Amino acid sequence: MRRIRYQEIADALRTRITAGEFAAGRVLPSESELSTTFDASRVTIRKALEVLRDESLVDARQGFGWYVATDPIRQPLGRLATIEEQMASDGIKPERQILEFAFERAKGRVAKVLGNIQVLRVKRLNLADGEPFALVTVWCPANLAEHLSRADVERSPFYELMNIPLTGATQTIGATLVEAEDAALLGVPMGSPVLRCERITESEGGKAVLLSQHVFPAHRTEFVVDLPHAAPSMAPSGLRLVE
Amino acid sequence: MRRIRYQEIADALRTRITAGEFAAGRVLPSESELSTTFDASRVTIRKALEVLRDESLVDARQGFGWYVATDPIRQPLGRLATIEEQMASDGIKPERQILEFAFERAKGRVAKVLGNIQVLRVKRLNLADGEPFALVTVWCPANLAEHLSRADVERSPFYELMNIPLTGATQTIGATLVEAEDAALLGVPMGSPVLRCERITESEGGKAVLLSQHVFPAHRTEFVVDLPHAAPSMAPSGLRLVE
DNA sequence: TAGTGGCACTTGTATTATACTTGTCTACAC
DNA sequence: GTGTAGACAAGTATAATACAAGTGCCACTA
Structure with missing residues (x-):
């Protein structure tokens, strides 16, 4: 025909x-x-x-x-497909396993970012085809998380559950050696390198409404960043020195 | 177009x-x-x-x-300040030390990205206040690098030396353990984690004109990525699984 | 010295002409 | 209904030109 x-x-x-x-x-x-x-x-x-x-x-x-x-x-x-879309196109089924789910008072770094308030902390293991590939901890102000159940955060990504508009995020990517507890959860040997990522998600007006820390086993993951215009620098844009 | x-x-x-x-x-x-x-x-x-x-x-x-x-x-x-601007504002003096400078035939990954052509390969150690913080290898098609001298690449970042417009870049960020040779050059102990970055810089028409690989000691460096709009995903945008 | 006019340069704003584009139509073949 | 070929109208971006008006500078003058 x-x-x-x-x-x-x-x-x-x-x-x-x-x-x-x-x-x-x-x-x-x-x-x-x-x-x-x-x-x-x-x-x-x-x-x-x-x-x-x-x-x-x-x-x-x-x-x-x-x-x-x-x-x-x-x-x-x-733009780049998100990891979930990529998984879906590859026929991989993403799963989530809730390790911790607790309301508590923010302290330390969390208090610094979100304020000295009551927060919901969710620690979650993400799996692809049964293999763990990410260990994520999310902190969210309690007043924005009152409607969330443990089943909710197991079923859906966190960003879909927020009923306020999320306007942007700043993300910091670094590398360290895996910690003992994380190594066991991710199923990698001690001394393995991991990618560490902290993400601050903002709502309208630039107010921080989510803080999340991610640990990825380096042998299974990498970041891809598209830069619309090359920055005139010897270093990849976005890199910064830490003390 | x-x-x-x-x-x-x-x-x-x-x-x-x-x-x-x-x-x-x-x-x-x-x-x-x-x-x-x-x-x-x-x-x-x-x-x-x-x-x-x-x-x-x-x-x-x-x-x-x-x-x-x-x-x-x-x-x-x-967009975000480049690392050189950041250094300048901190009063840190950036230095470059050329380790290798050679014209050769592209092979392997380089040939795959730039084509099977003659290329200039420059390996360079970047220092901040005398301390090494990055090990960079850049490959550039020979016909675009004929005017470059060893002194040129020691004095200026590579992107400033190209006399064709650079329109964009794609950057991949991962983590591994440092290799023996790199450890010596960067002055870090064996078994240290490093950030590895590969960058493909494109000219007009999406043609790849620069391939660079960067190794950063993880304890001194981290990436910061600004996301104008948060992607609806459980994972930080840009992450992807590697086999 | 202080002031003035001229001059070369600039942006601001028209006008005209040309080459190229889409929009639309007719005529014809399969 | 689909496709080709051609012609014309209407709209757009650009080129080339001209002129008005503002600015900075410098030589000249009183």
Whole structure:
């Protein structure tokens, strides 16, 4: 069965666009240009583009050209897949095992970040295909966590459970040797390197509403950071010296 | 993929301005001067400058000229300070020590990223106040590195020496135990954890033009990543599993 | 010395022309 | 219904030009 030509072209363009070949806001090649590259008449190219316009993937202005539509929802999709999406696409089933679940008074680093208040502390082991790959402790102000049950945090990621908008986060990544207790939980030998990550998640107004510490066995995990513009530095951007 | 000309020029000017090429309060080249250097009409140059004025990056006075706006608040938007700026503000003097400098044929991982071509390989030790904090190896296609001398790469960061525009980079961060040779160079005991980072820097069109591998002693360094919008995931965004 | 005018330069703002784009139509073939 | 080929209208970005108005500077003058 032969496919209709303009739909073929639409498919080709769609994949190239969703692959990020044309960044948002940039202009596609003109109809006549595409006409020569696809060896099709301008009318056919137009039909293909109009299919994509119906999908609100692209748009056009007379005298200007075709450009990929700026869809804010599509943006995060263009970035790196989160680890859960990656797992899902790999057919790996993520599991969570709650180790600790307690309301208590913030102290030390937690009090410094969230304030000297009552907090919920959840310690959780994340597994991929039965293998542990992350040990996470999350602290959340008690007044924002009153509706949460132990079953809730076992079933869903924490960020989905917050019923206030989360606007941003700052993340610190370092490396250390694994501690004895963590080694047992993660199933790695003593002396293994681990990635340590602290994340402060903010709500509107820049107020910190979540503090989380993550421990990843280094042999199974790595971070990938996309930098839209290379910083003029000898060091990868974001690195800093600690005393 | 076509781009609107004046936006291209605005981008070029923006990077040059944010890179500090024109100190705050100083005057930019005149419109007609820019017109000849960019080989564009004055109208187009004006449009580009007006884009930057909307970003309150520059401003103009009739009969005087264009000057970069003195807006210190804008700085954090220019993303995190590089490690060199941080050092400068701390009064620490960065030094570089060239360990290896050789033209050779790409092989293995290097060939996979840059292609099977002739490359320049530079291995460099970075020091802060005389203390080593990073071991960096950079591979660069030979045809882009012909003008570089050993003294050049000792004096300046690599990214400043490239005379083609660098548009972005992808960075992978992991942790391992230090290798014997690296331990000696970095002055850390065997069995210490280190942060390992691989960075692929791209030029226009997404073509990889630099491959660099970095080793940082974990006790002195950590990464800080600002996430404009928190990803809905239990894991810090960018983490991925390795086999 | 102090003031003034001229001059070269700048930005601000038009106008015109041109090349290129999309939008739309007709005619024709399969 | 699908595709090709062509033509024309309408819209856009840019180039080239011209001129008004503001600024800085310097030589000249009283």
